[in-house]
Amino acid sequence: MAMVCLSDFEAYAKKYLPKIAWDYFAAGADDCTTRDENILAYKRIRFRPRMLRDVSVMDIRTKILGSEISFPVGIAPTGFHQLAWPDGEKSTARAARAMNTCYIASTYSTCTLEEISAAAPGGLRWFQLYIHRNRAASQQLVQRAEALGFQGLVLTADLPYTGKRRDDIRNGFRLPPHMKVKNLERAFEVCKMSPSFHSLSWHVPHEAKTTGLDPSVTWNDIYWLRSLTCLPIIIKGILTREDAELAVRHGVQGIIVSNHGGRQLDEGPATIDALVEVVEAVRGRVEVYVDGGIRKGSDVLKALALGAKCVFIGRPALWGLAYKGEEGLQDVLKILQDEFRLSMALAGCASVSEIGQHLVQFSKL
């Protein structure tokens, strides 16, 4: 089977992953409306391609928070990479470095931050944080990440409680016994707590204490994070102009427009639609990124045309891992890179700086 486009990797992963793992990665909240809308919304955007512009020399590099990456696609934070490939996040880190792009490692990694760092020294990495009720544990994680050379801190804002993912409940999803949420083990060890992280069926708010996540987090906690670290803070999960304005006012360095892959509140906006609103509110004061629904190089072009500085891919990265680990993820990234470069050329742009809103229009359908 030729791996020609990202759907090929999706079909492979669906066929070869254990059902419980596939379901966990594929899950959306409730009716999965938002998960699917993330993709459909891209299809409602039409290009306005320009002709006869010299596209013989293509430059697809960009910078995020000052770091150059080979093209504007990074790896979004997703949990439990060992469910997709034995080496887990170590493979992810290697692939990202090989492709010279940014990898956002999740709190819920099945490798420690130390293992991830050691696997791909020198790679550009950010660390994704959930704030726990036990603030000392979170503090410890942030400071470990900074010490290990992670260059950004991504605070996830949309998970005070876990969304209701029906298949995970039906499957009784939990990690296999040989996998651990290793970062937290170490954090809590330090903090003398012993949480059980195997069960992830936290869909009911009053069960939140079993996850340890803190649903009382507010904007003021940005100041607390600021006091812990010099890393730039990127907030992930913003979907409205009001929250975008609050993010800027609270001093973050970046915003990831995200609905958690449609896994949290179902029937919120598609991220590419929310991006327009957020970009308008931010007015260039901080960088804006987007994740969710990216399946083709032309989706990347659309996101950039609408103001994103870079996009991040979640499930496609997992499909790549499921296919062939580090190599499979590189394949996924290469395909996106080739497609992005080609889309740019066919739309008449020779470099990322030429991409702008004039390239797209929203279909009336």
Next chain:
Amino acid sequence: MAMVCLSDFEAYAKKYLPKIAWDYFAAGADDCTTRDENILAYKRIRFRPRMLRDVSVMDIRTKILGSEISFPVGIAPTGFHQLAWPDGEKSTARAARAMNTCYIASTYSTCTLEEISAAAPGGLRWFQLYIHRNRAASQQLVQRAEALGFQGLVLTADLPYTGKRRDDIRNGFRLPPHMKVKNLERAFEVCKMSPSFHSLSWHVPHEAKTTGLDPSVTWNDIYWLRSLTCLPIIIKGILTREDAELAVRHGVQGIIVSNHGGRQLDEGPATIDALVEVVEAVRGRVEVYVDGGIRKGSDVLKALALGAKCVFIGRPALWGLAYKGEEGLQDVLKILQDEFRLSMALAGCASVSEIGQHLVQFSKL
């Protein structure tokens, strides 16, 4: 089979109920367009969720006409609960009381009001009324309900004649001989009439006399009802701003925006769409509720964001009964409660009072 969401109960009921009973509960008028639109219309509403608001303590209680309920979901009036479960409306009453919410008992119950009251003393209940040609029978019903401690009188306004439900006609739907519309039996006994209530194929207006319902009812009859009882009067079946204004002017205490589950005039508006128009017209002068199409906790959140004080569920309650009687209906209510609480939290609301129109927008699709 795990009962994870309301669709699971629907699938169960469809599989295990006698076809004739399932068809009767599922029936919509004509092409069932409005029945299905009630559900689809919710899907066209998008949330605008807000992040980083302290949602560690959730309060989902509300009040309707001064009575506190545990969350803003009550039981809509539907007929013939014995078709779903042997104990019929007695089970419904017990489940509603156990969940501390409101149950609107139908004129067409298969248990008497007295049996319903005795089954769950102290529960919050309203009584739903159809006005009969024999006004003495209706008067007797209203006064019995008041004497039994029912706390509201719900007048159904959208059934001067019964809608045309094709499957009921094909099935020759009638109640099994051992079931009775007991409230009417007693009312008519008192009034020395002997109507036959077995056949429900009243789709042709000139057959209305066989049902005894009075198609000459007008707004003035609200004054007549007012003269019979001190109970608050809630009018059910309003879909336009004009009728909402008339309802307020005629002194009702509440309005249920309803299209009778799509069983009366097909191709009227979805109730969630009509709600917007009615709430605007009412301008807070009376409480507005809505039924029809509620299938998820997030639907409840949408209805409240658009101005409903509370929603009522019809078919899902019957599915719960069909599953396990009182216990099954409690399961349905608990799922809605958990989903509603989680949706509120993920949208950034810690209490019902924080819910407002800013939380939603209508999709352009």
Next chain:
Amino acid sequence: MAMVCLSDFEAYAKKYLPKIAWDYFAAGADDCTTRDENILAYKRIRFRPRMLRDVSVMDIRTKILGSEISFPVGIAPTGFHQLAWPDGEKSTARAARAMNTCYIASTYSTCTLEEISAAAPGGLRWFQLYIHRNRAASQQLVQRAEALGFQGLVLTADLPYTGKRRDDIRNGFRLPPHMKVKNLERAFEVCKMSPSFHSLSWHVPHEAKTTGLDPSVTWNDIYWLRSLTCLPIIIKGILTREDAELAVRHGVQGIIVSNHGGRQLDEGPATIDALVEVVEAVRGRVEVYVDGGIRKGSDVLKALALGAKCVFIGRPALWGLAYKGEEGLQDVLKILQDEFRLSMALAGCASVSEIGQHLVQFSKL
């Protein structure tokens, strides 16, 4: 099988008619887009039903050009009724009279006007005319119709050539040898011509001469018709405000908004959509009717709410004939009548005069 709604008759006819006859009746031009749009367009119209209006006494009668009919549904002109039922148009005439409504007999009847008249003396009938190249033949037809007591002359304006109906071409559709277009036989006999009417595969304009229809007809020919007869002239096939204005200016008494059941120019407007434009242009100067896509009593209510004085049914009448001849057509009309009366009542109208545009709104979908 219970015959509950018009679709039941459609299913019956599809099952029991010879394929070639079913295909001929069902045919639409080209991709059948307009044929299907006629139906879909009704579904995009939503009612705004009003409650608590006295609907105990329902009056569904109306008048067209001064003649009272029992309800606002007549029989549109369609050809070759013997393909559906041996007695052909004689059965149609009897059913229309029995139901006290108007029947528009087609030029392409398989019975003569004399046979039709004799079958149902005293029935309200209009005659539908195609103008032939041989004007004497057309004149003879008009004058026969008037002499026989037909009370209106319906000029079809949308068939200068026959539309391209793919299935008829594939089937090589022609009338079976024992059926004749009898009106024309007699007309041309008088005129000493001998046209062959068996083949109807006239989809190519330059073949028009084989049908004898005159593609050079213009608005001035209304004056010629006017000179031949005292009958009111109704023009059928108008779809635009411009042509509606021309029709009024040329002195017609009525307009039938029609796209020939989607059998002529594919991808023109649905008739219910065009009705709005025509009614607006006509401003009450002449009566406006509509055909195409009527499948339920509520469709009739929608058409009247949008300004039609009466609707005409084409294919459903043929399905009724195919089911049981005169009796089957009466069944179809009775169902529409019952459904129309019930829809009116549920929308809050006790008589046709209460129907108005306030009852409907166009769905945004």
Next chain:
Amino acid sequence: MAMVCLSDFEAYAKKYLPKIAWDYFAAGADDCTTRDENILAYKRIRFRPRMLRDVSVMDIRTKILGSEISFPVGIAPTGFHQLAWPDGEKSTARAARAMNTCYIASTYSTCTLEEISAAAPGGLRWFQLYIHRNRAASQQLVQRAEALGFQGLVLTADLPYTGKRRDDIRNGFRLPPHMKVKNLERAFEVCKMSPSFHSLSWHVPHEAKTTGLDPSVTWNDIYWLRSLTCLPIIIKGILTREDAELAVRHGVQGIIVSNHGGRQLDEGPATIDALVEVVEAVRGRVEVYVDGGIRKGSDVLKALALGAKCVFIGRPALWGLAYKGEEGLQDVLKILQDEFRLSMALAGCASVSEIGQHLVQFSKL
């Protein structure tokens, strides 16, 4: 099997062509959204047909750049006709001449320009050009075409690199060994280069050098072409008002609104939608044509109503060739001609000059 409409030819070709050839002709870029939108967009346009206009004498001729053609449908440039029929472009040329219309021969023909000319002397032909890195080869081609009596030079502007057509990649599409891109062979022979043209899997920009196409072409190259030839220059692939304005300013004589059959940048506009924008920008200064999605005579009428002077068909011509070579292509053209004439008549137009924007409206759906 009767060949009644263009879909019949499509079904035939799909059934009888080798899969690799069918896939190549059918291919769209990426998800094929734009390829399919080209067709769907026509369906969203509704006619406003006018009645009772004398359509007894129909004149469907038109002129393009001063040359009369029998009706406003020409043959768009497509490659490799020998994949469809052994005689390849020679058959195409003969059919176009027989039908008295214009054939745009592709650079990627499997016959030489000389063979094409000799096959149908006197036919109206334009030559389609891709500009190569080796400008001498392109110059030689242009000058050969002019010398052979081609009457227009069509510059394709939308293929700096080849679009990503997934099936071609999966199939490893290349020409069978016995077919050659003969025009280029001769051109490069003259120029002492030896390119390999068998592989067409050029989806990645950096592979562009293997095709020899020059991705550095800009508007200034129009001046270079102008210096090589006296032929009128038509630019093909324009989709925006901005590029339409540039085309006019750089002195072209015509514009073909085209998205290369949806084979280049996926998710650009449907051509019939882009036509509106381009026609408005051009304001009659040069002729505007359109290709893509034409499947019925009524599509031609819509394109002309929206301002196109003529349309060109791509895939339908190949289906005709696949069916019966020259004769099959004539069949396709005759069907379009008959359908176009009939649509005009049914819309009330007796000649092309009567076609205008008043005939159409965009559906709100």
